[in-house]
Amino acid sequence: MTAPPPPAPATVGRAHLHAIAARVNAYRQWAADQARLAREIQQLEAVAQMLADGKAGRPRAAEATRDLAASRRGQQDPTAVALLAQWPALLAAHPDALPATADHGERLEWLALHHLPGHFPYTHSTTSAPAAESPQRANTLAQAFDAVEAGLARGEPIDDVAPQVVLVVPTGTAAEQQAMAGIARRVWAIAMRDHYGAGTRAQQLVLDEALPAAPHIDPRAADRIEAAVLAAFATPS
Secondary structure, eight states, rough: OOOOOOOOOOOOSSSSHHHHHHHHHHHHHHHHHHHHHHHHHHHHHHHHHHHHHHHHHHHHHHHHHHHHHHHHHHHHOOHHHHHHHHHHHHHHHTTTSSSSOOOOHHHHHHHHHHTTTTTOOOOOOBBBBGGGGGGGSSSSHHHHHHHHHHHHHOOOOHHGGGGGGGEEESSSOOOHHHHHHHHHHHHHHHHIIIIIITTTTTSSSSSSSSSOOOOOOOOHHHHHHHHHHHHHSSSSS
């Protein structure tokens, strides 16, 4: 058995962290913009139907509203359209796992930022590795990305490097651990796909242990934690 590669240097520069923060923030902005469009399209189509039903003698109002909906639909990213189209099948297969909402914007935002286990951005992945099998342990997400950069500097492909990096789960309550793990997984997945161009396996962050079940986590609190993590990435050292 070969010895594991040495740990990443303590100071490898922060350019990659700045770029990762920008990529993750851009993805979150994309999700928010697409959710807004989905909500507006749904609302405009509902208004158009109400006008058609209640103002049968004035078809132009309904037609104008449908035109507005079509205009918004033309602005929507095909990726977002395809993602939202998954909802009926996912709901039928996992009725208790999806949020109970009829709002298309809320549905799309949940699919883009959370989704089910096994789906990007893998916030609910259960991938874990025993400590004895962890060639590159990292105590923080920044250290995990440093380890990736060190591997790339050695000439290793990203799809080989990333799965070897294992993030140590921080101590805390079950809810705190789940929140931090979900944030780390999402940031990692987005960075691996959009910054490094890594494949599906590399997009799934490996933890050093499986986490216990936890109560529902306030998404607004999780968003604040994630924003703080990304702000730290973007802060000059």
